[in-house]
Amino acid sequence: MDMLRVENLEVVYNEVVLVLKGLSLTAAAGQITALLGANGAGKSTTLKAISGLLAGENGKITEGAVLLEDRPVHGLPPDKIVRSGIFQVMEGRRVFEDLTVEENLRCGAFTRPRAELVPSLERVYDYFPRLAERRKQLAGFMSGGEQQMLAIGRAMMARPKLLLLDEPSLGLAPLLVEDIFTIIKRLNANEGVTILLVEQNARAALNIASHGYIMENGRIVLEGEAQAMLQNPDVQEFYLGMSHGGEKKRYRDVKHYRRRKRWLG
């Protein structure tokens, strides 16, 4: 069953710049779906189109549909979309720096009934004991890893059906990246929340995802089972940085854009 279906989505910024050119993807319920691609491919735009945060950046969905459990959500204001069960963890964490950890978490629960607040807080503190230690501390003084935990914890407070994660590994040390991905995996396994994960770190993302998409230039150029994608020679070369056969590459081969061109069609 598909939790999310994005159909033929077109997004225009400032009424001129066409960023998404007919993008379609699905996220299966209870699974992790990875959305990969180079900088500027339109990954973040895709997430913002789903969560309704485009308007703040002068972006607009001009065509296509976003369906959550077969109900259209595109064109709704962001608060309605959050209430319908989609929650985006924005790129760069975006914690409220001058609020305490607990106040940040309470903001996440803004759309939920009051009675849920305490159990939700306990659940988050259970996942992230570090946040419990620092509940009274200002979020701005925490380390990058702790802020990322807070950003994910804040999302859990909203109890979403579909969690959109935009580059959770951004600016984190490799060891922390591992931690964060373990947590994402656990969250998906224990809570059954559907996750759409946007990442630069293709290997880490495909390792925990069941399905993957690769975007270029506002379109999906490749999709498949995550494990199959990890084996795909193109993916290995362009996104996992592996060269084949171990022989030294000549400069001509490194200029892989000819092969990339084929994908852009």
Added chain:
Amino acid sequence: MEYYLQLVINGLVVGSIYALVALGFVVIYKATKVVNFAQGELVMVGAYACFSLTVEMQLPFLLSFLMTLGFSVVLGLAIERLVLRPMIGEPIISVVMVTIGLSSILKSLVQMFWGTQIQVYPQVLPQEPYFVMGVPVAPVYIAAFVLSALLFAIFSVFFKYSRLGVAMRATALDQCAAASMGIGIKSIFALSWCIAAVVSSVGGVILGNINGINAQLGHLGLKVFPAVILGGLDSLLGAALGGIVIGVLENVCDGAAKQLLGLGGFKEVAAFIVLVIILMVKPYGFFGTKQIERV
């Protein structure tokens, strides 16, 4: 000595009114980053609304006070909806210009309906002065101070503990992230204008009870600038403290200038001299937000 004590007490009362108006100013600035030049006019409109209800319609004061609060809520909503919302997404300087226009419009409307003469509120509190440390103080002064303190306490609790208050602070820090929490940004903006209109009109009603009102009441908005800048523009506590300090300073300076130098009218400039000094020494004010920088 008693002369100065009297000045300090007057300053505290005037300062508490500045603090109230500054509170409205800070709430709008925090939530929307708009410097509201029409804050003083909100005070004036509130004062005239209450005046109309009590004097012209002969309603009991308490009732007309409550109705004024209701009217201010509607006024705040209307201003946000009609004037500010169409400006969302425009450069902040344009929005600030719009508030200057708004202040002219409000002022003209008041003059159109009520004229420019000083109007006097009926006395609602007894005239018998209380004695504070041997200095006679009119009950209306005490009521003004207590009411301001009470409102401040209410709003402090609101911003610290209530869900909506925390959401307002979050919106002030990062609008986009707040929107991603499902916080309705537009309703937060509307709410902040409501709060600003309500506290300002309370300030206006108190002033009306003390001094009477005229169409120049809006100039109070200018006096609030030194107060909020002293407090740090985006801090509630700063607004309270800044208001009180400015109120006391201008009264004491004025009194001292009169007594020692024989100069009058020092009251009007004292606050701005303080303002210049603060900006040189402590540009963030007492409690202004300094950017958190992690290294």
